[in-house]
Amino acid sequence: MPKLQTPLLSIAAKGKFDNQLIYSSWNGRPYAKRTANQSNPNTPAQATYRTMFAFLCDAWPYLSAQSKATWNAPAEEKRIQPPNAFIAYNLARWLHFKMPQQEFKMPQTSTPPGIAIHYLTAGAGILDTYIETQYGTPPWAIAIFHFTTSATTPIRNALAAIQRLSSSDIITHRRRNLTAGNYWENALCIAADGRSGNQNVSGPAAVY
Numbered sequence: 001m002p003k004l005q006t007p008l009l010s011i012a013a014k015g016k017f018d019n020q021l022i023y024s025s026w027n028g029r030p031y032a033k034r035t036a037n038q039s040n041p042n043t044p045a046q047a048t049y050r051t052m053f054a055f056l057c058d059a060w061p062y063l064s065a066q067s068k069a070t071w072n073a074p075a076e077e078k079r080i081q082p083p084n085a086f087i088a089y090n091l092a093r094w095l096h097f098k099m100p101q102q103e104f105k106m107p108q109t110s111t112p113p114g115i116a117i118h119y120l121t122a123g124a125g126i127l128d129t130y131i132e133t134q135y136g137t138p139p140w141a142i143a144i145f146h147f148t149t150s151a152t153t154p155i156r157n158a159l160a161a162i163q164r165l166s167s168s169d170i171i172t173h174r175r176r177n178l179t180a181g182n183y184w185e186n187a188l189c190i191a192a193d194g195r196s197g198n199q200n201v202s203g204p205a206a207v208y
Contacts, residue, residue: 044157052094055141055162056087062164063102067192070103093194097156101194102140112139112189112197120185120205127183127207129161129173131200138165139189139197144173147184152201154186162190178207 060068060083068082075085090100117132131142146160163171184203188196 048157048159049091049094051159051162052100053087053091055164056090056100059100059102059141059164060086062166067102070106074104094156099143099188099190099194099196100141102192106193108193108195110191110193110195112191112195114198115142115187115189115200118185118187118200118202120183120202122183122205122207124208125176125178125180127175127178127185127205129171129175129185129187129202131171131173131187133165133169133189135169138167138169140192141165141190142171143188143190143196145186145188146175147186147203148181150184150204152184152186152199154188154199158186160185180206180208182206 063086068086071082071085071089074089075082078085078088080088085104089104093100113134115131116134117130119130121128121130127146129144131144133139133142141162141164143154143159144161144163145154145158147158160175161173163173165171182204184201184205187200187202188198190196
């Protein structure tokens, strides 16, 4: 990444040049870098990463003050804000197929509830999910994994959604623009410490 002095015969440059270079500045120092080529910007791994990222962004405002306080120290160490520390830590866990935690390095001692009701309803390019957890304290979230075969074991790249629960023990979810075929689903309850309950399989449901 070269440093520039009067780039392009000017005092400064900013933006793309011929779709080959990007000119900008950092801390008052101009620089240039090559544009990135995206070979496949929406692989299953990238899609599930974005799904988890969206969940974490949504979850932070609903954490308790006590849980948020646990992210102050790791945030200060990395010189970032506590919400960013929460997101970065849990995305790193997700890369190893570990579920997110509300608190930093939270001991995993919980017993998440199971799922009492789980069924799918298919339509023209759509798949609707209804999930109801067992009676008791609702878990933090429910992770939903979709398959086009009768696979019964959740895998990271099959994550279709992860939804936060509040006072309700019921969630619904809709997937759109699906190709015709049979679909199966596996769901897990996720506790605040990142432990998951017993998996529950539903399907097949025939999308047309």
